[in-house]
Amino acid sequence: MCLPSSRARLFDAMGVGLSFACLVHCLVLPLILLLAPALSAWLALPEAFHAAILLLAAPAAFAAMSGGWRRHRRAGPALLAAGGLGLLALGLAGHEGWLGALDPEAADRWLTSAGAIALAAAHLANWRLRHSAKSPIGEAETHG
Numbered sequence: 802m803c804l805p806s807s808r809a810r811l812f813d814a815m816g817v818g819l820s821f822a823c824l825v826h827c828l829v830l831p832l833i834l835l836l837a838p839a840l841s842a843w844l845a846l847p848e849a850f851h852a853a854i855l856l857l858a859a860p861a862a863f864a865a866m867s868g869g870w871r872r873h874r875r876a877g878p879a880l881l882a883a884g885g886l887g888l889l890a891l892g893l894a895g896h897e898g899w900l901g902a903l904d905p906e907a908a909d910r911w912l913t914s915a916g917a918i919a920l921a922a923a924h925l926a927n928w929r930l931r932h933s934a935k936s937p938i939g940e941a942e943t944h945g
Contacts, residue, residue, distance in 0.1 A: 837914060851893040859886055869927040873934035882923035888916030
């Protein structure tokens with residue numbers, strides 16, 4: 802199939818635009834994650850924010866990791882997710898002052914940031930393994 806020249810240019814332009822949008826997304830999101838602890842001094846969040854995030858993240862991670870396990874049979878993403886959730890829980894404990902750390906706010910920021918990054922990495926690894934894995938054992942493959 803041969804596309805007219807103007808259409809081909811349009812699709813090329815769309816491809817370049819979408820690639821640029823992807824690049825910006827991939828570069829800006831980690832920067833925002835790295836700046837999140839510093840930005841928290843200016844952004845007031847409700848006191849229950851940490852607990853709410855943990856209560857939402859835990860079941861979502863469990864569902865995603867168990868589904869991934871059934872597909873790719875690799876424990877790495879689930880272990881990383883468990884570590885990330887543990888760091889989020891320690892961040893909550895630091896925020897509440899339960900750790901007895903010298904600087905609970907710094908402990909909260911660092912532990913929560915590390916937990917969020919670990920959890921995001923676990924979800925990314927799980928997603929990649931799910932999409933690169935062959936059909937699970939015992940599941941019939943169907944071809945359309």
